[in-house]
Amino acid sequence: MFGCFVDKPSNQDHLTLSFAPSAIPLQKRWRNNGLSADFVANYLCTFFPNNDDISTSENHHLEVKSAVSYVANELFENAMKYCDEKASYPITFHVRLETDKILLFIDNSVIPAQAEKFKEFIRELLDSDPNELYIEQLEKNAEQDDNTSSGLGFITMMTDYSAKLAWKFQTIEQASPVMAVTTMVELPV
Numbered sequence: 405m406f407g408c409f410v411d412k413p414s415n416q417d418h419l420t421l422s423f424a425p426s427a428i429p430l431q432k433r434w435r436n437n438g439l440s441a442d443f444v445a446n447y448l449c450t451f452f453p454n455n456d457d458i459s460t461s462e463n464h465h466l467e468v469k470s471a472v473s474y475v476a477n478e479l480f481e482n483a484m485k486y487c488d489e490k491a492s493y494p495i496t497f498h499v500r501l502e503t504d505k506i507l508l509f510i511d512n513s514v515i516p517a518q519a520e521k522f523k524e525f526i527r528e529l530l531d532s533d534p535n536e537l538y539i540e541q542l543e544k545n546a547e548q549d550d551n552t553s554s555g556l557g558f559i560t561m562m563t564d565y566s567a568k569l570a571w572k573f574q575t576i577e578q579a580s581p582v583m584a585v586t587t588m589v590e591l592p593v
Contacts, residue, residue, distance in 0.1 A: 406526045407570030409588055412509050418500040419447060425512070426489045433484060441477035444499055444508075445469040451501055452593075468506070468593060471565040472499075475508055475589050478557040482587070483512035486522070491582040506591045516583045519573060525555075526571055534562040567591050 412418075421440060423433070449465050476497070483495045493513035500507045514522065529537065538559045545555070561567035568590040576582045 405570070405572050406523070407530055407588070408568065408590075409570035409572050409586075410507065410590075412498050412500075412586070416500060418498050419444065421497045423484070423495045423497075424492075425484055425487045425495050426492065434481075437477055437480040437484065440480055440497070441473045441475075444476045444497075445473035448472055448499065448501055448506060468591075471567075471591055472506060472508070475561055475565065475567060475591060478561065479508060479510040479587060479589065482557060483510045486512070486514060486518060488513040488515045488582070491578075493576065493578070493582045493584060501593075504593055506593060508589045508591070509586055511584060511586045513576075513582050514573075514585050519583050519585065522585070523573070529558055529562075529569070534559055538563055561589060565591060 421444070446469065449469050452465055452468065476499070479497065480495075483497075487493070487495060491513040494511075496511045498507075498509040538556065541555050541559060558569055561569065570588045570590075572586045572588070574584055574586075576584045
């Protein structure tokens with residue numbers, strides 16, 4: 405485990421979405437990531453009480469909606485991009501609204517060799533100042549012409565949305581063992 409990981413909800417109200425990563429090619433599923441993220445954001449905003457000051461309430465709803473949509477989209481994209489399609493392990497997204505925070509979880513399989521590289525990135529992310537890391541990543545991206553991944557998603561969650569991140573890696577026993585990772589994002593409300 406990395407960060408302050410909290411287990412997913414078991415009997416509390418929550419929303420769960422699940423996808424089979426190998427059912428549809430990634431390029432065709434890409435648009436669905438944004439649609440799913442927007443759905444989650446709209447769904448959550450229905451639970452925020454309206455207060456007497458409509459403009460403050462609307463601004464807060466928009467801020468929360470924007471944060472949830474961005475974070476959910478990043479989680480969906482990362483899970484689909486880096487999953488082990490041969491594992492036949494579903495990508496499962498959970499979201500839970502608490503009094504003062506929103507917890508978002510995504511489970512996906514990972515190729516074991518990529519898991520170690522991901523763990524190194526997580527250690528660097530958790531041990532570094534997010535603002536400095538953001539600048540370093542921008543500079544690194546500017547130097548690389550063939551970069552297919554910006555590496556800014558998690559960093560942006562931390563810098564722009566005050567998100568707290570955590571991860572849990574585990575081996576899931578199925579017909580053959582699968583390396584799975586759960587990414588958890590905590591957003592303040």
